[in-house]
Amino acid sequence: MKRIVQYIVLLLLTALLVWGILWARGKANEELCVGVDVEVINADSTVFVTPEGIKEDLNKLGIRVVGKPMASINAHEIEKKLHQSEYLESAECIKGGNHRVLIRVRQLVPVLRVFDQDNVSYYMNRDGKRMNAVPNYRANVPIVQGHFDARFPATRLLPLVEYVESDSLLSSLVEMYSVRDSNNVFIVPNVYGKVNDAVRGHVVNLGSLDNYKDKLKKLCAFYKNVLPVKGWAYYDTISVKWDYQVVATRRNKKVHTVIELDSTDYESDADLQTIKLSDDVQTLNHSEGNDRIKENKKK
Numbered sequence: 051m052k053r054i055v056q057y058i059v060l061l062l063l064t065a066l067l068v069w070g071i072l073w074a075r076g077k078a079n080e081e082l083c084v085g086v087d088v089e090v091i092n093a094d095s096t097v098f099v100t101p102e103g104i105k106e107d108l109n110k111l112g113i114r115v116v117g118k119p120m121a122s123i124n125a126h127e128i129e130k131k132l133h134q135s136e137y138l139e140s141a142e143c144i145k146g147g148n149h150r151v152l153i154r155v156r157q158l159v160p161v162l163r164v165f166d167q168d169n170v171s172y173y174m175n176r177d178g179k180r181m182n183a184v185p186n187y188r189a190n191v192p193i194v195q196g197h198f199d200a201r202f203p204a205t206r207l208l209p210l211v212e213y214v215e216s217d218s219l220l221s222s223l224v225e226m227y228s229v230r231d232s233n234n235v236f237i238v239p240n241v242y243g244k245v246n247d248a249v250r251g252h253v254v255n256l257g258s259l260d261n262y263k264d265k266l267k268k269l270c271a272f273y274k275n276v277l278p279v280k281g282w283a284y285y286d287t288i289s290v291k292w293d294y295q296v297v298a299t300r301r302n303k304k305v306h307t308v309i310e311l312d313s314t315d316y317e318s319d320a321d322l323q324t325i326k327l328s329d330d331v332q333t334l335n336h337s338e339g340n341d342r343i344k345e346n347k348k349k
Contacts, residue, residue, distance in 0.1 A: 082113045083123060084149045090316070091156045098187045099137050099157035107135060115151050136181045160189045162211050162227075164204045167197040171308040176212060178205040196229030207235070210262050220266060223273075228231060233258050243283025249303065250283045257291030272296045 132141035160173035
């Protein structure tokens with residue numbers, strides 16, 4: 051009999067607990083939202099998204115939560131609509147126990163700026179999301195210039211740009227990118243020299259984006275072993291399109307210098323003092339009309 055009484059008491063307590071939970075949930079569902087708090091997660095970077103701006107966007111989207119029952123607020127729908135903003139990378143909506151709604155957003159972090167030939171300018175993040183350039187915002191990111199379409203979108207350059215920016219030497223070297231077509235992607239380096247008292251630079255033709263890491267290694271080897279000897283303004287175009295070879299065009303002359311590189315030349319840390327360029331010039335083909343020459347590099 052005593053055991054039966056214990057079971058009955060236990061059942062009553064359990065039922066009371068369940069009823070209490072359901073009652074609390076019912077009361078919570080009846081509670082009205084008293085306010086919205088907005089937090090910009092990456093506000094320590096260049097700020098162009100503010101809590102006040104997010105609240106204005108909510109009003110423009112027709113999202114009004116203050117005064118509504120907490121249970122009727124669709125957090126997922128709010129996140130979905132905010133994520134459509136070109137200025138945001140992510141949005142999270144949390145219904146708090148203090149009858150307030152917390153919205154956490156991450157503003158878009160651009161990794162490059164595109165100047166399209168169609169007079170369109172926009173920023174792009176590492177996921178390829180675009181944000182139109184606005185007059186009151188400027189980010190210190192690499193510039194990409196060219197015409198892009200569905201066959202060759204600007205997103206194709208993201209791996210190259212990310213690789214360059216991850217390397218301290220390359221990131222300080224590269225000033226901008228210029229795309230003529232999918233087989234002629236140019237780098238404009240931040241490297242200059244004097245020619246007749248005038249400051250001149252050069253461009254680097256990567257060709258296609260295939261094997262861009264190996265091409266950049268060749269370029270670094272060329273900068274280290276050749277340009278300090280020939281002069282930083284000696285060439286106006288440097289092409290690293292081909293394997294184990296760098297083809298450079300002398301400034302103001304239709305002469306191409308072909309420098310053969312062993313595969314180890316741009317993988318090892320060569321000593322500049324041991325690098326010498328031969329003064330002997332061997333004509334490769336006069337019939338082309340542009341006097342291609344080959345300089346054998348000797349150590």
